Amino acid sequence: MKKRPARATAYLTAALLVLVALRYTPELPNTPAAAGVLQQMTPRTVAQFVAPVVASRTETLNRGETLIGLFRRVGVSDVAAQEIVRAASGASIQPRYLQAGMPVEFKADSAGQDPTELVFHLGIDRLLRMRHSPQGWVGVEERLPWTTDTVVVGGSIKSTLYQAMDAEATQYFPSRAKDELTWALADIFEYRVDMSRDLQVGDQFKALVVRSVGPGGITKVGKVLAASFNLSGAEISAVLFNSESASPQYYDATGRSLRAAFLRAPLEFRRISSNFGLRRHPILGRLKAHKGTDYAANSGTPVRAIGDATVIRAGWAGGYGNVLELRHRNGYVTRYGHLRGFAKGIRPGVRVNIAQTVAFVGTTGMSTAPHLHFEVLIGGVQRDSRVALKSVAGDPILRSERGAFEARRAQMLASLAGAPGIVRLASR
Secondary structure (H helix, E strand, O other): HHHHHHHHHHHHHHHHHHHHHHHHHOOOOOOOHHHHHHHHHHHHHHHOOOOOOOEEEEEEEEOOOHHHHHHHHHHOOHHHHHHHHHHHHHOOHHHHHHOOEEEEEEEEOOOOOOOEEEEEEEEOEEEEEEEEOOOOEEEEEEEEOEEEEEEEEEEEEEOHHHHHHHHOOOOOOOHHHHHHHHHEOOOOHHOOOOOOOOOOOOOOOEEEEEEEEEHHHOOOEEEEEEEEEEOOOEEEEEEOOOOOOOEEEEEOOOEOOOOOOOOOOOOOOOEEEEEEEEEEEOOOOEEEEEEEEEEEEEOOOEEEEOOOOOEEEEEEEEEEEEEEEEEEEOOEEEEEEEEEEEOOOOOOOOOOOOEEEEEEEEEEOOOOOEEEEEEEEEEEEOOOOHHHHOOOOOOOHHHHHHHHHHHHHHHHHHHOOOOOOEEOOOOO
């Protein structure tokens, strides 16, 4: 009972504080209600303050899925889907563009409604933008811009050309582009340099390359205008020249075509596993003269004829497994062993052309893993292919075009000598 006076006193104190606060609080100015303000605005004025709600999403076309199937999956009504497909077919959508993974953007005024705009990503630089209008769906194809420039890249070999390209060219040729540039250089010099064997630590390369950069930074390798390798102090250059009497091709600094009678390697994608000379035989377990060169490669990798030739043997040969022998015009014989099989039509007496696929890498005979055993025989005796195939006997530039070639060579090699990076071609 004694607690009641104390509780009453507390209530009285709180009431007095509230009265004081109300007495000395300033009055708020009279302002119209927000609803009243909106009522006084025109619809156009309201639109300036209230941003429209746009629902947007991007989906990709699944494997085997049709456009109608995609539209149904995202909730587009069948009527709208049919209208869109008809309009798209009349614009740029062709069946060959409907590939799995194609992104399609959907935009609508609000979630749950049919789209008012679609964007089909037909390619890395092609869009089909479709918008709904009172007259129906209208599609406009858009080309995204590319920029083209000329770049010098170069570097030193520490292990392989792939490694050197990764270390020196990534900022100019990212991702797969630098591999494409590596392959392009290997193709240009394939008559002079075996990229899997001839490159040594400390060797250097440079290339003058046309580059195209598209949306999102995607990069394409264009023409290699000039390139060079410094192999143990020996310089080998290549200059692209458009002859009036032949297709564009590469010539060395002396004006001789880089094309010769023989390729330096029988595999287009090369990774050597054993050099010519003595080695411990992987099966016999003892040192044995290895009369050739082994190229490690996946089973089924195409094997190329290194020159024009006639097939003199195609069949089984003991430790060689499936073996192919070709006789060339100069009397050389090349031998390809441990093959999985032969290309269609390859049999004794058949003529083959340089770079023609004649067989496939395997692991038949005395072999522990898929690889190609390659030999060059001169007068019936195995010779080191690095020496036997080292030919510089390409056809010379025509005398009538010597002046034009020399001007082109001077321009390209002057540009190639510049520092790595984007360059302007040297003036003639």
